[in-house]
Amino acid sequence: MSVLVYTENSDGKFKKSTFEAISYARAIADQNNTSLTAISIGDVSKDELALIGNYGADKILNVSNEKLKNFVNQAYASIIAEAAKKLGAAIIVLSNSFSGRGLAPCLGVKLEAGVVDGAVSLPEQGEGKFRVKKTAFSGKAFAIVELTSPKKIISLTPNSYKIVETASKASIEDFSIDVKPSDFAAVIKEIVRSTDKVSLPDADIVVSGGRGLKGPENWGMIEELAGLLGAALACSKPVSDAGWRSHSEHVGQTGIAVSPNLYIAIGISGAIQHLAGVSSSKVIVVINKDAEAPFFKVADYGIVGDAFEVVPELIKAIKEYKASA
Amino acid sequence: MKILVCISNVPDTTTKITFTDNNTQFNTNGVQFILNPYDEIALARAIELTDGGNGPVTVINVGEVNTEPTIRKALAIGATDAVRINAKPHDAWFVAFQIAQYIKANPYDLILTGRESIDYNGSKVAAMLGEFLDLPSVSIMKKLEIAGDHATVEREIEGGKEVLSIPLPFVAGAAEGVAEPKIPNMRGIMSARTKPLIVIEPVEVKTFSEVISYETPAPRGQVKLVPADDAAKLVSLLHTEARVI
Numbered sequence: 155m156s157v158l159v160y161t162e163n164s165d166g167k168f169k170k171s172t173f174e175a176i177s178y179a180r181a182i183a184d185q186n187n188t189s190l191t192a193i194s195i196g197d198v199s200k201d202e203l204a205l206i207g208n209y210g211a212d213k214i215l216n217v218s219n220e221k222l223k224n225f226v227n228q229a230y231a232s233i234i235a236e237a238a239k240k241l242g243a244a245i246i247v248l249s250n251s252f253s254g255r256g257l258a259p260c261l262g263v264k265l266e267a268g269v270v271d272g273a274v275s276l277p278e279q280g281e282g283k284f285r286v287k288k289t290a291f292s293g294k295a296f297a298i299v300e301l302t303s304p305k306k307i308i309s310l311t312p313n314s315y316k317i318v319e320t321a322s323k324a325s326i327e328d329f330s331i332d333v334k335p336s337d338f339a340a341v342i343k344e345i346v347r348s349t350d351k352v353s354l355p356d357a358d359i360v361v362s363g364g365r366g367l368k369g370p371e372n373w374g375m376i377e378e379l380a381g382l383l384g385a386a387l388a389c390s391k392p393v394s395d396a397g398w399r400s401h402s403e404h405v406g407q408t409g410i411a412v413s414p415n416l417y418i419a420i421g422i423s424g425a426i427q428h429l430a431g432v433s434s435s436k437v438i439v440v441i442n443k444d445a446e447a448p449f450f451k452v453a454d455y456g457i458v459g460d461a462f463e464v465v466p467e468l469i470k471a472i473k474e475y476k477a478s479a
Numbered sequence: 480m481k482i483l484v485c486i487s488n489v490p491d492t493t494t495k496i497t498f499t500d501n502n503t504q505f506n507t508n509g510v511q512f513i514l515n516p517y518d519e520i521a522l523a524r525a526i527e528l529t530d531g532g533n534g535p536v537t538v539i540n541v542g543e544v545n546t547e548p549t550i551r552k553a554l555a556i557g558a559t560d561a562v563r564i565n566a567k568p569h570d571a572w573f574v575a576f577q578i579a580q581y582i583k584a585n586p587y588d589l590i591l592t593g594r595e596s597i598d599y600n601g602s603k604v605a606a607m608l609g610e611f612l613d614l615p616s617v618s619i620m621k622k623l624e625i626a627g628d629h630a631t632v633e634r635e636i637e638g639g640k641e642v643l644s645i646p647l648p649f650v651a652g653a654a655e656g657v658a659e660p661k662i663p664n665m666r667g668i669m670s671a672r673t674k675p676l677i678v679i680e681p682v683e684v685k686t687f688s689e690v691i692s693y694e695t696p697a698p699r700g701q702v703k704l705v706p707a708d709d710a711a712k713l714v715s716l717l718h719t720e721a722r723v724i
């Protein structure tokens with residue numbers, strides 16, 4: 155019984171959430187006194203692959219093939235499932251990224267395995283039990299899920315497990331599997347990546363703006379603040395509904411759920427649906443001119459004041475801090 | 480074109496989530512249940528795609544009789560007919576398995592779900608359905624256009640998007656951007672009462688997951704307020720105390 159971790163790459167590079175998944179899978183392998191194998195699919199350089207070893211994988215299966223350069227849900231799921239069968243892996247870990255969310259359920263069906271999506275901590279094991287905590291009710295609660303199948307799939311919520319570096323090295327093995335043509339039914343026509351932006355679900359820091367900012371023309375200072383902090387941008391639902399910002403920035407119960415180290419909410423009231431998607435952020439800063447805004451009740455730090463005065467001051471203060479650091 | 484839209488019955492988004500029985504049961508006391516917001520988007524797109532009578536839009540729900548108001552709401556919005564599989568939705572595997580059995584006997588050209596249900600947030604039903612039916616699936620779909628026997632679908636990826644061409648039939652989970660939810664009009668509400676809603680019994684299936692208990696997030700301490708004219712203080716707190724910058 156070993157552990158297999160799928161190491162997702164984006165354009166040939168591993169992301170932070172991938173290293174989190176490897177670290178998490180390593181800890182599960184240790185819980186079970188077993189080895190950890192990683193599987194990488196796509197066009198990833200040997201140097202990049204070698205990084206996997208730094209987080210505790212013993213062996214890396216490298217599936218490289220022109221047709222598999224970009225993520226194809228069905229094909230990737232077939233490959234990971236076959237690898238799991240060959241290795242006799244009982245626990246398969248992956249990141250609950252946009253792609254991971256498609257893969258995990260497919261793997262569950264292919265391997266007749268129970269699936270925990272969006273895990274936030276290590277499994278509790280013992281006396282034949284296997285329990286994992288995951289987010290539920292859009293971040294308003296957690297559910298403890300018990301998996302009763304011999305094989306188990308866990309997708310890990312980004313930013314919920316700390317990366318652990320080890321001094322180990324992993325061997326790289328080329329691995330190939332025949333994939334049935336019907337697994338390639340969905341054909342990628344185009345990939346659009348906004349490379350200048352920090353990806354929201356993975357971000358360490360998120361700067362978010364609400365209706366209090368009055369209009370899209372006022373996002374300049376929000377973008378400047380985010381740029382200084384290396385933060386991703388987010389917004390409340392009415393902001394994206396009004397077309398001020400793209401829907402891909404909308405966070406909350408019906409948007410993206412985020413759990414960064416720092417969430418800065420500017421001109422957002424803190425409606426329950428908004429909080430649902432952001433309340434698992436480690437530190438929350440709220441800037442709002444209304445001292446009664448509900449967001450202050452769940453904030454760690456707050457400034458009661460006009461965003462149009464506070465944000466430029468904050469930008470200045472961060473520049474000064476950076477200059478002195 | 481025949482479209483099937485999977486709908487789930489979830490607590491209203493304003494619900495304060497609490498639990499009973501030693502945190503093992505979701506407290507439904509006083510909770511209003513609604514059509515899952517993402518399923519509303521899927522349904523709205525299905526209606527647009529079949530506008531003018533170009534095929535039926537069936538809604539399907541795995542649920543007990545108490546979900547029927549939500550099913551009627553979907554009929555009022557514009558679904559043609561409805562199916563309820565009479566069972567408690569144990570988990571995504573159970574739900575997808577039941578719906579897959581129905582589809583095997585009643586094929587559709589397109590199967591839509593929401594990107595996730597806002598209660599258990601699995602984002603699993605769409606992909607599991609795809610596997611059970613051996614069809615392609617897209618879990619988080621941002622746009623859907625159909626031309627002939629192919630669809631053009633936009634999928635969300637970290638920091639961007641991907642455009643796919645997929646042959647019908649396939650399964651996809653609708654997210655914001657696919658359509659604007661539709662509000663039922665008077666005629667819709669009137670006709671919903673008489674539209675067909677058939678109830679079928681579930682098939683037996685083994686499942687592999689069990690919710691043992693729930694937890695609510697730990698409350699945060701009192702907020703620390705910083706004067707509006709002292710942004711430098713905030714920066715210093717974030718650096719030295721919170722250690723996040």
Ligand SMILES: Cc1cc2nc3c(=O)[nH]c(=O)nc-3n(C[C@H](O)[C@H](O)[C@H](O)COP(=O)(O)OP(=O)(O)OC[C@H]3O[C@@H](n4cnc5c(N)ncnc54)[C@H](O)[C@@H]3O)c2cc1C
Binds near residue numbers: 406407408421427492
């Ligand atoms: C089914 C459903 C799902 C929903 N899902 C989501 C979701 O996923 N995400 C989400 O965000 N919302 C969601 N909502 C909407 C939610 O209920 C709120 O309406 C929304 O979050 C409010 O956005 P806001 O805080 O930007 O705007 P408002 O509520 O209008 O708040 C604006 C805030 O800005 C402050 N302000 C005004 N001017 C200034 C200034 N100059 N400086 C500083 N502060 C200022 C005000 O004091 C106020 O607190 C959902 C609603 C429904 C019904």
Ligand SMILES: Nc1ncnc2c1ncn2[C@@H]1O[C@H](COP(=O)(O)O)[C@@H](O)[C@H]1O
Binds near residue numbers: 568593
């Ligand atoms: N009980 C159910 N009956 C019918 N469809 C459901 C049910 N539960 C979930 N779904 C569908 O599956 C989607 C994703 O749900 P989930 O995988 O639970 O996040 C929802 O948006 C619905 O379209």
